[in-house]
Structures are given as C-alpha cells and as structure tokens.
Amino acid sequence: MSIDWNAIRTTIQETQQTLETDTPSPAVRGAILQRRADQLAERNAAPNTTADTFAVLTFTCGNEHYAVSVQSVLAVLPIRTLTPIPCVPTYYRGIINWNSKIISVLDIVSLFEGAAPSPQREQFVVVVQGSGLEIGLNVNTVGVVTEIAQRTLVSAQTIGQDWLDGISAVSAEGLTVLNADQLFRDPRIHIYEEA
Amino acid sequence: MQKRIEFGAWIGFGGWVCGLLLIQDFNFWVAGIALVFVTLLPLMLRHSPYAAPVVIGGQALAYSVVLVLVKDAQTWLAVAPLAALVVSNSLYIQGYHNEWGLLVLWIPLSQLINPNVGLTIEFLGPVVLCVGIIVLYRQYPLSSASVQTISTPRMQTTAEHVGVWFSRLDEVAQNLNANAGTIQPVISQQSGRIVQQSSALLALQNTLNELDARYRHTQQMAQELSTASYDNTSRLEVALTAIQHSERDIERADKSLQDVGQGLGRLALHMRRIGQVITLMNDLATQANFLAMNAQIEAARASEHGQGFVVVADEVRDLATQSRLATKTMKELVQEIQQAMLDVIDIAEAGDGTLKASLQSAHEANQSVTHVQSVATTQTVGIQSLVTALDQYREGLLQLKSSLETLQQLSTQDQTTTHMIDHLSQTIGQLTGNLLMIIAEDNP
Structure with a gap:
C-alpha cells in the first residue's frame, strides 16, 4: 500500500490557508455590528424594562x-x-x-x-x-x-x-x-x- | 597328402617288422619307440602340417636305431635293403626335392652313430642301392612322350603302359602334394597370425570406440559444466549487483529514517510549544469569561445607561465561551496528535532496528556472494582448461583411429589374400587327394 503523500500535502496547505484567514472580512464585521444594533433596538423597544x-x-x-x-x-x-x-x-x-x-x-x-x-x-x-x-x-x-x-x-x-x-x-x-x-x-x- | 602320409607310415611299419625279423638281439623298448616314431606318430599327425617331417624323421630315426644295434658286416648287408626302403619312402613323401641332400646327410650321420662301420662295402652298399633307386626313378619319369608311345604298336604290353602312366601320374600328384604341403603350414601359420592380429585390431578398435564414446560424454559434461559454471558466474554477478544496490538503498532508507527521526524530534518540540500556547489560550479564555461576566454585571448595574454595553458584554462573554470550547477542542486534537506521534515514533524505531538488521544482512550477503564468486571464477577457469585438455585428447584419439583404420584395411587385404591362398592350397590338396585315390584304386 503506497502512501498518498500529495493528499497529506494538500491537507497541510489547506490548514495553512485556514490559519492565514484569521481576521474576519469587512462584511462579517458589518453583520456582527448590525446584529448588535438590532439587539439594542429590541431592548429599548421592550415595554417592561423599567420597574417590572x-x-x-x-x-x-x-x-x-x-x-x-x-x-x-x-x-x-x-x-x-x-x-x-x-x-x-x-x-x-x-x-x-x-x-x-x-x-x-x-x-x-x-x-x-x-x-x-x-x-x-x-x-x-x-x-x-x-x-x-x-x-x-x-x-x-x-x-x-x-x-x-x-x-x-x-x-x-x-x-x-x-x-x-x-x-x-x-x-x-x-x-x-x-x-x-x-x-x-x-x-x-x-x-x-x-x- | 594324408593318404601319402598313411602310405608312408605303413611302409615304415613294414620296414620295422623286417628290421625286427633281421636283428637277433632284439630289445623291447627300442622296438616300441621305433614303432611309435615310424608308424603311430605319423598316423596320429597325418592332419597336421608337420606330418611329413615326422614320418621322414621317425623312419630315419628308426633306421639309425637299427644301425646302432648292428654288430657285424653280415647284418649290415641284411639291413641295406631296409635302408633303401626307408630312403625311397622318404623320397616318396617329400617328392623329388631333397633326396640327394638327405642321402648326403645320411652318410655322415650314420658314421657318427656307429664309428665302427667305416667306409666299407657294408656301408656303401645301401648307399649305392639308394642312388640306383633314385637314378632309376629319375631316369624314367612319366613324360607325355612316353604316354604317346603307348599307342605305338611296337611298345610294351598294356600293363606296362598303364604302370608307366600311373607312375607319371603319381609323380605329378606327389609334386602337387609336396607343394601343397609346403605351403599349407606357412599359410596356416600366417592365417593364424592374421586372425590373431585381426582380432587384436578389432579389440583395439572397440576400445577406441569406447574411449571415443566416453570422451564425447565427458566433453558434453564438461561443456555443460562450463556453461552452468558461466551461467552461475553471471548470475552471481547479477546477485552481487542486486545486493550492492539493495545495500545502498537500505543505507539511503536509513538516512531518510534518521531525517524522519530528526523531523519527529522538531515536531515534538513544536508540539510542546503548541501545548503551552493552548494552556495560555485557555487561561486567556477563562479570564475573558470572567471579564465578560463582570462587564455584564457592571452593565446591568448601570441600568438604562448601560443598555448598549450589556449587548457588547453579552457578546464578549459568548466569545469567551466559544474560545474556551475551541481551546478545549484544540487540546483534544493536540492530544490526538501526540498519540499519533508516539505511534509514528514507535514504528520508526522498529523500522530503524529492522533497517540496521537488513543492512547487516546485506553486508554479510555481499561478503558471501563475493567469496562464492571468487570460487566460481576459479572453477570456471579449471573447467575451461579441462575442456581444452579434452579437445587435445580427442585429436590424439582421432589420429589413432585413422591409423587403425588404415591398418585394418591392410589387414583385410592381407586376410583376403591369405584366404585365397588357403583356398587354393586346399583345392590343390583336394585335387592331389583325388589323384592319389584314383592312383590307389587303379594301380594294380
């Protein structure tokens, strides 16, 4: 049984690529910020946030x-x-x-x-x-x-x-x-x- | 020839009886010996080529004995006709070739045997008588002229004519017989020799053929051996090359394995570093978790003013939790990698041992094959010299064989000639015998 060295190399290269993309893209960042804003707006809109x-x-x-x-x-x-x-x-x-x-x-x-x-x-x-x-x-x-x-x-x-x-x-x-x-x-x- | 010998033997027997009657003081032993030599021996040997000399010699001996026993001159005279009888008998057997020689030989022989005799009338009387007989025989040969005279009216009687005719015929027969008798022993001897030679040649040829067959077998074997040896040598060469190749391959593999081992060592160091980093990350995640928690609390305490911060604090805490989970997963993965590395190290260690053993084996195999190769080379050289020697041997054998064939051809020719002579001789003998038979039957 021969070893598929190329497959191993490909896997390692993929790992390398995964490691290099550590910073999220601007779109992802925008989505995160949008989600937070939505959450905040939801909280502010809630009626029972005061004394209840x-x-x-x-x-x-x-x-x-x-x-x-x-x-x-x-x-x-x-x-x-x-x-x-x-x-x-x-x-x-x-x-x-x-x-x-x-x-x-x-x-x-x-x-x-x-x-x-x-x-x-x-x-x-x-x-x-x-x-x-x-x-x-x-x-x-x-x-x-x-x-x-x-x-x-x-x-x-x-x-x-x-x-x-x-x-x-x-x-x-x-x-x-x-x-x-x-x-x-x-x-x-x-x-x-x-x- | 046989008939003539028998005839001579019986004449000798008659002479012996006459001698016995003539001699007074007769000795039994002497008479017995004389009988043996005069009659019995010639009769026994009548088929032999030596029959004629035996009968002549025996009768001469018998007569000599008689001479020894003779004492006085009176008896000598009585013995003289006996001597004539013996001599004529001898001549009859021998043909006309040696009669004078025998007579001349007889004179000194008789003097030697009995010195008392001397050249007296008693001694010379028989000699003269013999000479007279011989002269008479020679004087009246049976010629064609005398045969022709038979038809003339003024010739002798018919009986006389027949007698002369028969005597002439007898003469011819005797002549033939004598010739045949002379040739026969020689031919027999030669024939015997040729037969011996021929059988010896045949045996020699058989031996040569056998040798040749053995040589062929040996040469074939030697060639097979040579081929096999050469094959072996070339195979050994191939094997040696293969072993050297595999030795180099093993060395390379060993080198690679050492590189792998060094790589594994570096990997182990990196893994340790990764473990440290993961521990740090875990710590950081825990701290982040606490920070987020406290931020949440602070945001909650700030009530309405901290609403925006609550969202961020929640997010941070989620992230912290995710970090912790990711760190946990990484920890597990690193543990798996460590286990895998340990397995790889075990395998590589085992492979290292195997490679070392293989390398040792290959070294040993190399040495063994080199040794075997040197032995095989020596063997090949030996076999080649053997083949050369065999070729030389074969050349000698072939020369010997051709010589033998020439010799055999000669021998065959010789044999044919001998056979022809033998056949001729036998024919002559038969003819003579037939003639003698006719003579014996028709002679009155």
Whole structure:
C-alpha cells in the first residue's frame, strides 16, 4: 500500500490557508455590528424594562440554582488563593484578597443546609454587597446575567422558608433569589470573638 | 597328402617288422619307440602340417636305431635293403626335392652313430642301392612322350603302359602334394597370425570406440559444466549487483529514517510549544469569561445607561465561551496528535532496528556472494582448461583411429589374400587327394 503523500500535502496547505484567514472580512464585521444594533433596538423597544423586571446573576451551588440581583454583585472571580481562617464555623471558607480588600468567603450550601463543604466547590467567588458588608459567596458555576419579572417571584414566607431571611423569593424558573441585605443582616453569619 | 602320409607310415611299419625279423638281439623298448616314431606318430599327425617331417624323421630315426644295434658286416648287408626302403619312402613323401641332400646327410650321420662301420662295402652298399633307386626313378619319369608311345604298336604290353602312366601320374600328384604341403603350414601359420592380429585390431578398435564414446560424454559434461559454471558466474554477478544496490538503498532508507527521526524530534518540540500556547489560550479564555461576566454585571448595574454595553458584554462573554470550547477542542486534537506521534515514533524505531538488521544482512550477503564468486571464477577457469585438455585428447584419439583404420584395411587385404591362398592350397590338396585315390584304386 503506497502512501498518498500529495493528499497529506494538500491537507497541510489547506490548514495553512485556514490559519492565514484569521481576521474576519469587512462584511462579517458589518453583520456582527448590525446584529448588535438590532439587539439594542429590541431592548429599548421592550415595554417592561423599567420597574417590572430586574437583572440577576445566576449561579449554581450544590444541586441548587441561585440568583442574586446584579445591583448587589460587585464582581465574579475565580478562586486563586483562598486563605483558611482557624476557629470558625464550617461554612466560613476563608478570606481572599480582592482589589486590596479582605473579603470573607462563605459556603452557602453549608450555610443553608448545614452540610460539610466539599473541596470541589472552591471554584468561583461572587462578591456580594449588602447591609454595609462585602462578602464572597463560594459557588460551583456562574451562570448568566438575565432579567426576571418581579411578579413571577413567590415570597419565601408563603412557602415556609422563614428560617433564613436571606432567601427572599423563588422565581418561576426555579431560581432561589437571594436578598443580600437580608442575608447579611442575619446574626448567624456574624462571628464574634469568644473570650 | 594324408593318404601319402598313411602310405608312408605303413611302409615304415613294414620296414620295422623286417628290421625286427633281421636283428637277433632284439630289445623291447627300442622296438616300441621305433614303432611309435615310424608308424603311430605319423598316423596320429597325418592332419597336421608337420606330418611329413615326422614320418621322414621317425623312419630315419628308426633306421639309425637299427644301425646302432648292428654288430657285424653280415647284418649290415641284411639291413641295406631296409635302408633303401626307408630312403625311397622318404623320397616318396617329400617328392623329388631333397633326396640327394638327405642321402648326403645320411652318410655322415650314420658314421657318427656307429664309428665302427667305416667306409666299407657294408656301408656303401645301401648307399649305392639308394642312388640306383633314385637314378632309376629319375631316369624314367612319366613324360607325355612316353604316354604317346603307348599307342605305338611296337611298345610294351598294356600293363606296362598303364604302370608307366600311373607312375607319371603319381609323380605329378606327389609334386602337387609336396607343394601343397609346403605351403599349407606357412599359410596356416600366417592365417593364424592374421586372425590373431585381426582380432587384436578389432579389440583395439572397440576400445577406441569406447574411449571415443566416453570422451564425447565427458566433453558434453564438461561443456555443460562450463556453461552452468558461466551461467552461475553471471548470475552471481547479477546477485552481487542486486545486493550492492539493495545495500545502498537500505543505507539511503536509513538516512531518510534518521531525517524522519530528526523531523519527529522538531515536531515534538513544536508540539510542546503548541501545548503551552493552548494552556495560555485557555487561561486567556477563562479570564475573558470572567471579564465578560463582570462587564455584564457592571452593565446591568448601570441600568438604562448601560443598555448598549450589556449587548457588547453579552457578546464578549459568548466569545469567551466559544474560545474556551475551541481551546478545549484544540487540546483534544493536540492530544490526538501526540498519540499519533508516539505511534509514528514507535514504528520508526522498529523500522530503524529492522533497517540496521537488513543492512547487516546485506553486508554479510555481499561478503558471501563475493567469496562464492571468487570460487566460481576459479572453477570456471579449471573447467575451461579441462575442456581444452579434452579437445587435445580427442585429436590424439582421432589420429589413432585413422591409423587403425588404415591398418585394418591392410589387414583385410592381407586376410583376403591369405584366404585365397588357403583356398587354393586346399583345392590343390583336394585335387592331389583325388589323384592319389584314383592312383590307389587303379594301380594294380
């Protein structure tokens, strides 16, 4: 069986051509820009963009899907160096350095369910601001920024989830919407030095 | 001739009986020996070419014995007719050729045997008698003139005429017989020799033919061998060339494989670099993803003022996600390429080993074939010299053969002549025998 060297050469030349055409043509660029403009026009034309809806960031933690208002989100970042703190509850994962600020990182699964945190959860940190505090939430995956309607939300009190004020509502998509202000006012997350 | 010998033998027997009667102190052994020599031996040898000398010699011996035994002059006189009988008998057998010579020989022989005799009357008496007989025989040969005289009215009686006629006839017969007897032994001897020679020549020719056949076979074999040897040599040449070619090809292939190996090494370095780049790209995509996410968040926080930026941030995040996916695909592809390269390296390594072994084998084959070729060349030269030697040998053989043929032709001619002579001789003998028969029957 003889080898078809020319076929191999042709393949390599094709690869070369593919590599050389790295910049999109002006037509492609124009199409992209047109698409963006259309999207923007669509958003501006939408009637319910004012008070009825609000933007949230979704993320997962354990088996649960969560959402938090983008107004309270400061940043999303990967965990690079997480410094553990001694003599703290299990949901307190440690501290990180974010923009020269010390941020505490909490594991919300441990916080809500009381289970021990698994090491695979140390993926991302969502820095959330509420009631004068800036606290990092350790999450598994970060989802998207999306708009949810205020009226689809079901209050936590009506479904009996009153043990934690932070859980304010459950959306129609099954998202657990967190209220950062209420969550960080909960005394259980406040740690005091015990003499 | 045979009849004449028999006749002579019986005459000798009669003479012997007379001698026995004449001699008083007779010795049994001497008489027996004389009988053997005088009668029995000639009768036994009557078919032999030596029959005539035997009968003459035997009778002469017998007479000599008688002479030895004779004591006095009286007996000598008694023996004289016996001597005449013997001598005439001899002459009769021999024809008329040697009668005087025999007589002359007899005189000193008898003197030698019995010195007492001397040149006395007792001795000379028989001699004179013999001479008289011979003279008488010669005086009255049977001539044509005497035959013609038969018809004349004043001639002898009819019986006398017949007697003379028969004596003349007898003479002729004796003459013929004598001649035939002389020729016969010679011819027989020569014939025997020729037969011997001829058979020897025939054997020699057979041997030569055999040698020639063997030579042809050997030459054919030598030529076949020579051709085969030449073929082998040329084949070896071809094989050697092929081996050298393949050796060079293998060396080239080895060189190419080394180039391939070096190329693979460079490729491996490039692959490592590509892996590093992919890692960097993955990192960049992750960072871009986070940036896009944060941009989305910031845009959302800016509410109405950030509407345009939300679109861009969404786009950026999509791109970041796509980059990550593309990077992941590239990573997989690079892993596949790495696996393929490892396979290629394994194959090339195995091929390298095989090539090295092949090169070694080719070197060995080259050496072996060169050795075989030198041996074959030596062999070819040897075979060619053998063929030349065989050709020379064949030339000698052909010369020998032609000589033999000439010799054989001569021999055949000789043989024909001999046969003719033999036939002639036999015819003469037969004629003589017939004549003798006629004489014996008709002679009163």
